[in-house]
Amino acid sequence: MELTREQEQDYRSRVRGCLLGGAVGDALGAPVEFMTLSAIRSEHGDQGIQEYVADRGQNRHGLVTDDTQMTLFTMEGMIRAGLRRDRGIGFNPVGPLHQSYLTWYETQTRRGSSGDWPGWLQGESWLYAQRAPGNTCLDALAASVAPNGEWQRYGAPAENHSKGCGGVMRSAPLGLLPPTWNDVDSAVFSWAAEAAGLTHGHPTGKLSSGALALLVHRLVVGADLTAALDTVMAELARHDHHEETASALRRARDAAATRPATPETVERLGGGWVAEEALAIAVYCALARPRPEEFLDALSLAVTHSGDCDSTGAVCGNILGALHGETALPPQLTFEVEGRGTMLQLADDFVWEFTAHHLLHGEYGPWTRWSERYRG
Template sequence: MRRPIDDLPEYRSRVRGCLLGGALGDALGAPVEFESLGGIRRQYGSAGLTEPAPDWRGKVGLITDDTQMTLFTLEGLIRGENVTAVRRAYLRWLDTQQHSSPPPADGGVRTGRLREQRWLYSRRAPGNACLSGLRHGQAAAPAPFGEPGPVNPGSKGCGTVMRSAPFGFRARSARHAFELAAECAQVTHGHPTGYLAAGAFAAIVHFLMNDLATDDSATDSAPLAQAVRRAMDLLAAYPSHEETTGALRAAVSLAAEGAPSPERVESLGGAWIAEEALAIAVYCALVNPEPGDIRQALLLAVNHSGDSDSTGAVCGNLLGALHGEASLPGDWLVHLEGRDAITELADDFAAWSTGGHEPTGDWLTKYPGD
């Protein structure tokens, strides 16, 4: 079977779709992230948020730390495709939260082109565990799966999930995507549920990106539903999977129960923790699985009392990976912060993954090896 990664235009569309879709969901949810559902309805009407809205600055389309960290995840994979390289990329992201402009290059961590983009130097409600984990000091080896990690061992915030879509883009297998995402999640979050949820998300993206969700023996032909089931089968092999498995099982069951609503979304939790964020995003995508459904999926993903930008981002990652860039609402993309830079990074990753780049001086300036 010919996979999207074997077809550069198709693969590039999927990578763009995943990154831009995630950024759209992130920006859509950011203005209501800390609002209750009742507060959202009081401000925007009984239907809640129905289109991109200005945030407290009066700006439309601004992304948050979710998209920032996702971009640095991707950069780390281009530069090294291992935990050390990804952690160093996250340290470059940490600079964007601690400085108003790029610090001088140092020939070590502070290298590459992404860190030079001034629009990224803006603090957008970063997660405490992400910040404290990166300030921890020296890198520590990941713990065996199922055991508490070495950094923030009690933390399972959704910061592990919201940044992990890129691990599914190029991995040799779903298991490889799962395990690399889970190991890199331990850079900041040590609770097994936190890092296993990141692994499950990366595996779902891998199945979608590679058209590997289809299983002739399955009764449900929907590729997203099958991708989720296959990721759950993979997840079940790891110790301490139960919370993530339970959350995903609840999302799948809820999707079969009737018309979607914000109240149904809220029954899955507040999304401040990893397994709940993943479950809500999966539910919103499952009940809006077609290319023409992305607006409704993202709106459903952000109209609730929880971590709206993260659930919007993860939902957008899923549907963008499945359907590609052309499925995204163009009138929303017009307002998206950093759109050109996100697109360029997506294209660079696609070219690198398919052997379509030349390791010239300019490329090595953008992505020096880590």
């Protein structure tokens, strides 16, 4: 089955919307992370965060954090996994994703690329900025490599018990496979859970990541938000240790149905520091402000609280971007989000790999410039 021209345009819009929406939410929430709700209101008014706050050190607006950085490396890893599929290896993104996350690790620990890792993202100088990278991710990735730079634990799960939100906040791209991949729900969930497990060992950290990826995939396929969440809940019930994630999502859905759309309601769901809370807050805000014209209102709600504002904003933006597509993005924020050009290139490359790969590279060769761009 091939996508029609109209379907392909819709798909491209959702991929772009998901990636850019997450970045906008991330940049909106980053400057107020670690602030209390009362401090946010004192500084920005009762309406909460509606526009970018300038970086206090450089007076720049729209700067993203490690949430967006790692999401971009997830996208690159997915593209390389697609290319491997046509070399007779089959599609399984976890190995290429581990390699991509190690490339991100290098951007956070070196001033420039060593050339040891593949992919063109390592050449993007803006990605070397350190924006409070998560220690759990850094430590787990450092443990994957021996001192001489060789693989030590390639593809192995992290040896920790963390359920921090560092896995879920980067997992949306695993759900961006096209509507022609309409029978891979369980696989998408499992790939995302396993990829999150590369850095976060707690079952809830992994299952929440699987839940986000599957939610995004169902939205890309064309489901509405309620139907997509029903699919997620059914998939969760098939997995051991699903109770924390399922309970958090039930509370988010109940809050959207019964409580006012306020920061106080958000804070009843937690602070977003752990995976299931970040997912629940993002889902609640998307349900509370579900219309395309409410995109900014949903993001504002997602970042105006005393918690991990950038991560909850990023995940909410991923969800709404996949639901509505790029034309719903608030232009007054999107035009100056850091790295927009890079994100659009990556989003388009992702679409081409999964809809027109036969025009870019052969099944077993020869190597093309595309193959070199996404070598692994």
